[in-house]
Amino acid sequence: MATAQPLPAPVDAERRSPLAVALTALSWTVLILFAALEIFPFVFTVANSFKCLPAVQTYPRSIIPVPPFGVECTYQDGERAGASRSPSETSGAATFNPTLEGYREILDANLPRWLVNTGFFAVAVTILRLAFDSLAGYALARLKFPGNRLLFFTILGTMMVPPIVLLIPRFIILKQFSMLNTYQGLIVPLAVDAFGIFLMKQFFESIPGEIEEAALVDGANRFVLFWRVVLPMATPALTALAIFSFQGTWNDFLMPLLILSGNKDLWTLPLGLSFLRGAYGETLRWHAFLAGSVITTLPLALIFFYFQRYFVEGISYSGLKG
C-alpha cells in the first residue's frame, strides 16, 4: 500500500502589488471587450439564420432562441401569397422561435454543389501551392545557379502588381487556352504564388546548413534531402501557407466570378451567395443568406482551429534540439 503522498503545499503566490492586479484586470477587460466585439457579428449571423424572414426584420433584434426547435414558418393561404407568419408571433423582445426555413431554402438553391466545388477548389489549390512553393522556395534558398537572385527578385516583383490589374489579361489568356468555365482554369493560375515562394525560401534559409550536410554525408541525394529532412522541419511554414491559401481560395470571389460565371454547376460558395443577394439587394432573403453564410464560414473555422494546434506546435519544433 502506497502511502498517500501529501500534496505539495500550494505555493503562496508572491505578494502581488495592487498595481499588478489592476493591470491584469484591465488587460482582461480589454481582451474580453475586443473578443466580444469580434464574436458578436458571428453570433448575430447564427441567430438570424434560424429566423423567419419577417422575424429578421423585427425590432428589437433578438438573439436567444426558445424551444421547440424547427418551428415552421407557416404560410397563410390567401390574400398575400408568400407572406410568412407575422413577426410578433415568431419573436419576442429577446427571444425567437427558431426555424430551419432559411437552411431549407439555401439547400434547395444548389448549396451542396457549391460547397463541394469550393472544397475541391480550395484543397486542390492548397496542395499544389504547398508542393510548388516549397520546391521553388528550396531551390532559391539552397541551390546555387546563375541568375538565382535575379529570379528571386523577379518573383518578388510580381507581388507588387495589384491583382486587379491582372484580371482582364488573365481572362483573355484563359479564353485563348479554352479554359474558361472549367476547374482547371480556376486552379492552374493559382497553383503557384509569389508570396508562398517567398515565405518558404525565407524559412528554408533559417534551417542550419549543417543538418543538410550531415544528410549529404549519409548519402542522401538532393530530393531525398528535401523530402525527408528539410520538409518535415518546415511544418510551421507549410501550415501557415496551407492556412493562407485555403482561406484565400475558399473566400475568393473575383476570380471564380470571371472564370466560372458561364457554368452554374461549377460555382463556388461566395459566387452562389452573391447570386442569391440579387442585383440591388432588395430581393435579399436574409434568413437564407445568413444560413448560407454560416455554412460558408463553418468549415473554414473548423479547419483553422484544427490547424492552429499544428501551427503552435510547429513553432516549438523549429528550435533545434541538442
Added chain:
Amino acid sequence: MRKVHLLTMLVVLALVISGASAALARQQVTITLMGWSSSTAENDALMTQVDAFMAANSGIKVNVNLVPEYDPTIQAAFASGDPPNVFYVDSSRLPDWAEAGVLASGEGKIENLDEHYESLLEAFTYNGTLYCPPKDFSIMALQYNKDMFDAAGLDYPTPDWTWEDLRAAAEALTGTDAEGRTVLGLVTPPNFERWLPFLYQAGGSVLNEDWTEVTLDSDEAREALEFYVGMARDGIAGPPSKVDAGWGGEAFGQRRVAMAMEGNWVIKYLLDQFPDLNWGVTELPRHPSGGQATMVFTVCYGVAADNDYPEESWKLANFLTGPEGSTMVAEEGFGVIPPAKSAAEVWLQAISEEYGAGFLAGAPYAHKWQFPVGFGEVFDTFNAGLQLAFDGQALPEDVIVDTAAVAEEVLAR
C-alpha cells in the same frame, strides 16, 4: 454506261448528304443571354420565357447566364472580344456602351414598337438611335403607412397632393414611437435621382434637350432643392441613416418613417419582409403649379454588335419583350413592371391594384434615368453636397452651383 450512272448517283447522294448536314448545322445555333440575378422566382420566370422561345424556335438554343456582379463580368466579356449575344443594359449605362460600340443598333430590328411606353423607348435612344427593346421598368411613387395616417387623423395621400400637402403631412407625422425612437414624416435619400422628380416637377432640368448645355443652375432647381433640404433641416424628413436604415424601403418597413418615395421594387420587399405593415401607394406629389414628374428606371435586352447570330438574337429580344413573352412574366406579379402595355395591365392584376396602380400611373410622364458618359462625377458632387446640406453645413444654392460647374466640366470633355 452503267458505271457512270452509278458514279453520278453517288455524287448526287454525297451532295445531298453534305447539303443536309450543312442545313442541320445551320439549325443548331446557340446564343447566350447574360444578365444579373434577381429573386429566385424571377430567375425561374425568365427560364420559363426562354423555354417557350426555344419551343417555338427549334433551331435556336439559348444559353441563359445570370451572374452575380454583372458589371465586371460583362466588362471582361467585352474586353475578351467574345461578348454574349444578348445582354441586359441598364438605361444609365446605355450612353457608355453605345459610345463604346458594343451595342448593335435596333433601328428596323425592334418589333412591337407601339406596344411600348414612349418614356421607355426614349430611355434606350441615344443620339437619335433606338438601341434595344425594354425588358422591364420601375417607377418612383409615394408609399405611406396607413396606420400612422389613421393615428394622426390625416387623410391618405392622393395623386393631386402638392408639395405643401406633403410637407404638412410630414410635419404632422413626425414624432416618436412606443420605444421612444424618432419617427420621421418622410425619408429623403441623399441621392441625385431621388431629388430629380422634384426638379422636374418644378419645371427645371439638368441639361438641355440635346445634352449640349447645362441648365441645372436655375431658380427652379433652387426651389426644388430648398424644399427637399428644408424638410430635413426642419426635422420632419431625413436620409435613411437618420433612422438607422440602409435604404428608404427598410426605414419605411421598420416603421421609422411614415412616407417613402421608392420604386415598385419595394412591393415584394415589403410584402415578404414586413407582412404586418399596413401601407398604400400613390403617385408622387405635384409642384404647387401642377407640374407632375417621376423617374423611371429601366433595363433593356441589348444585342451585341460583335455577334455571329444577329438574326437569332433579335428574335429572342423581341420575343422576350413582346406582348406574348412579357405577359408570361406579368402573370407572376414580380416587383418590376413588364414592358408591353398590355402586359403591364396583366401585371397590375397579378400584383393587385392596391399596390401596383400608384406606380404604373407614373409611366406616361416619367423621366428617364440617363446622363452623358462621365456624369458619375456630377452625381458624386451633388450627393456629397446634399449630405452636407442635410447637416446644415452647406446651402442648397451652393450645392446647385457646384454641381452645375462640375457638369459643365464633364460636358466640355
